[in-house]
Amino acid sequence: MESSPRFLPYAALIVGVIAVSTSAIFVKLATAPAPVIAFYRLLFSTVLIAPIFFLRHFSEMKNLSKKDWIYSTIAGVFLAFHFILWFESLNYTSVASSVVLVTLQPLFAFIGTFLFFKEKVSIVAIISGLIAITGSVIISWGDFKISGIALIGDLLALAACAMITAYLLFGQGIRKRHSLTLYTFIVYGISSITLLCYCLLLQYPLGPYPKEDWMYFLLLAVVATLLGHSLFNWSLKWVSTNTISVMILFEPVGSIILAYYILGEKMILPQVIGGIIIMIGIIFYVFERKILKVMKKEIKPTNE
Numbered sequence: 001m002e003s004s005p006r007f008l009p010y011a012a013l014i015v016g017v018i019a020v021s022t023s024a025i026f027v028k029l030a031t032a033p034a035p036v037i038a039f040y041r042l043l044f045s046t047v048l049i050a051p052i053f054f055l056r057h058f059s060e061m062k063n064l065s066k067k068d069w070i071y072s073t074i075a076g077v078f079l080a081f082h083f084i085l086w087f088e089s090l091n092y093t094s095v096a097s098s099v100v101l102v103t104l105q106p107l108f109a110f111i112g113t114f115l116f117f118k119e120k121v122s123i124v125a126i127i128s129g130l131i132a133i134t135g136s137v138i139i140s141w142g143d144f145k146i147s148g149i150a151l152i153g154d155l156l157a158l159a160a161c162a163m164i165t166a167y168l169l170f171g172q173g174i175r176k177r178h179s180l181t182l183y184t185f186i187v188y189g190i191s192s193i194t195l196l197c198y199c200l201l202l203q204y205p206l207g208p209y210p211k212e213d214w215m216y217f218l219l220l221a222v223v224a225t226l227l228g229h230s231l232f233n234w235s236l237k238w239v240s241t242n243t244i245s246v247m248i249l250f251e252p253v254g255s256i257i258l259a260y261y262i263l264g265e266k267m268i269l270p271q272v273i274g275g276i277i278i279m280i281g282i283i284f285y286v287f288e289r290k291i292l293k294v295m296k297k298e299i300k301p302t303n304e
Helices: 008-020 023-029 034-063 066-089 095-102 106-117 123-140 148-177 180-201 211-235 241-263 269-286 288-299
Strands: none
Touching: 008 211, 008 241, 023 095, 023 211, 023 241, 034 066, 034 180, 034 211, 066 095, 066 148, 066 180, 095 148, 095 241, 106 123, 106 148, 123 241, 123 269, 148 180, 148 211, 148 241, 180 211, 211 241, 241 269
């Protein structure tokens, strides 16, 4: 495995989480249907990556196995439906509720990595994940409305959570063997094609839209995707899907703050408390090995 500075992947994850925190805001501000927003986000992302891919990484395609192509295709389809479901959920529920549910990925990632990759999950990892999830629940405590339209949005967001976890799981092995540019170009391209077919099949208009919408499409591509998801994909070379899933739990904090200042959504005390608890869970998880070493030293018998 390619070497990397010790904390660089975690620094990349922090930047990535801040970047993806803007996603819900841009989607809320846009007036286009959810599948159309998702299509242009992935299309613009693919177009922006294309020059680098064709100039420097096109020859790498010959190294892709049949299995790599199958897994990349599946990952791309899952990513497409993650965006469809999540963006649609924002039409029914608040930014806080939607983002909180979408980021409950450890519940899916811990099971998925164990079943498909036989990756062991330590007690510390489980505890830290539960701490972070508890923070997410507290954030949404005063915001969930288990009735009518809000419930539909909550269920869509939960389904989107499962989709993004599957996307990361299928991409984990490929990303460890191939370059970031090659992987993201293929997966984003497949997602774009999937979303285009979806829009055409269900007859969503691809235009015209206000110029503000086109600006939000581009911002979603540059900030949320290229600075957000691409950094997650880059980090997959050195850290597991579990680590990324726990780090992404910080996204609700950033989204809630942005929603407060930009959309005028209220920030209540449970959201502040939940955000602090999420950070405790993330720190606990990131420094898992050091915590385990300390625990072993504490219980290790001393020779007198």
